[in-house]
Amino acid sequence: MVQIPLQQPAQVAPSLTALEQFVCPQCGGLVSVPRRVDRFSCSWCGSLLDPGSGLRFYRRAEQVRITREQAAERFRAWLASPELPRHAESEAAFSVGELRLFPFLRLKGRGADRFLPMAELPTADVLDLTAVPAALEETDADEGAGANPGEGAGADPGGGEAPAGNGGGPPRGAIEASPDLLAKALHEAAGQGSSEAILEHRGFYPVSYTYRDDTFTAIVDVSGGRVWAGRRPALLRSQRETPVSLGVAALLMLEALLIPGLWPAAIAILLTVVVLFVALRPWLRHG
Ligand SMILES: [Zn+2]
Numbered sequence: 001m002v003q004i005p006l007q008q009p010a011q012v013a014p015s016l017t018a019l020e021q022f023v024c025p026q027c028g029g030l031v032s033v034p035r036r037v038d039r040f041s042c043s044w045c046g047s048l049l050d051p052g053s054g055l056r057f058y059r060r061a062e063q064v065r066i067t068r069e070q071a072a073e074r075f076r077a078w079l080a081s082p083e084l085p086r087h088a089e090s091e092a093a094f095s096v097g098e099l100r101l102f103p104f105l106r107l108k109g110r111g112a113d114r115f116l117p118m119a120e121l122p123t124a125d126v127l128d129l130t131a132v133p134a135a136l137e138e139t140d141a142d143e144g145a146g147a148n149p150g151e152g153a154g155a156d157p158g159g160g161e162a163p164a165g166n167g168g169g170p171p172r173g174a175i176e177a178s179p180d181l182l183a184k185a186l187h188e189a190a191g192q193g194s195s196e197a198i199l200e201h202r203g204f205y206p207v208s209y210t211y212r213d214d215t216f217t218a219i220v221d222v223s224g225g226r227v228w229a230g231r232r233p234a235l236l237r238s239q240r241e242t243p244v245s246l247g248v249a250a251l252l253m254l255e256a257l258l259i260p261g262l263w264p265a266a267i268a269i270l271l272t273v274v275v276l277f278v279a280l281r282p283w284l285r286h287g
Helices: 068-079 124-131 179-191 237-258 262-285
Strands: 019-023 030-034 055-062 093-096 100-108 114-117 136-138 196-211 214-221
Touching (some): 019 179, 055 179, 068 093, 068 196, 068 214, 100 124, 100 179, 124 196, 124 214, 179 196
Parallel strands (some): 055 196
Antiparallel strands (some): 019 030, 019 055, 055 136, 093 196
């Protein structure tokens, strides 16, 4: 018989051990404090602080809503879209990589949020992730506080296990934030009047594909499954426009030769041009 526990310990523990993190405005150090503490001293420089005086620091990770298989479907559909050359879907060979999560530091202040990449960008497309409307969930503050002298970062019963996505450090596939970049950015943000700093891990599937002997990259986001690609195969319009232009020229010439009289010929040509322009425009656009 399999017995199902009525209450899982993981659902009870967080409220008791949860820590908040602050950036010390004096020294820029990251300080972990149990929730609802109203005064604490910086574990780095000893300054006496209260939650209102520091820059609040959170860690969040994007909820993954798109599977790798779905990402591949979305990418195939994108290849068939009018954004790409007509035969891209049949000619391009592509591979979708495993889920990755890239760390951005979101700084909230007076104006619009600012995003700073906290690791080396795998490809430039990854920067587009900051435009993705993402659902984020908080991840455990204990994780990554290794540089911290540790204030009651008590024993976590599930600490040894790989986290399933929430509550317990960076999720699977996460690219680690550079401690140096993070420390520097937090120090600057604390001095610039930001109110919140959030280390956000944003999810994507990396895609690489080849089309006509050229290699391209793209990403598929994990919230909406949208394809983001800065550099992509160009729509080779001239290849399609040349025969069309020649056909139109021939048609107009025939009209000029076959229709008797100057004015009837001129009017017929004018009408033909207008009709062709309207009829061909959408077709030409779709490459
Ligand atoms: Zn300090």
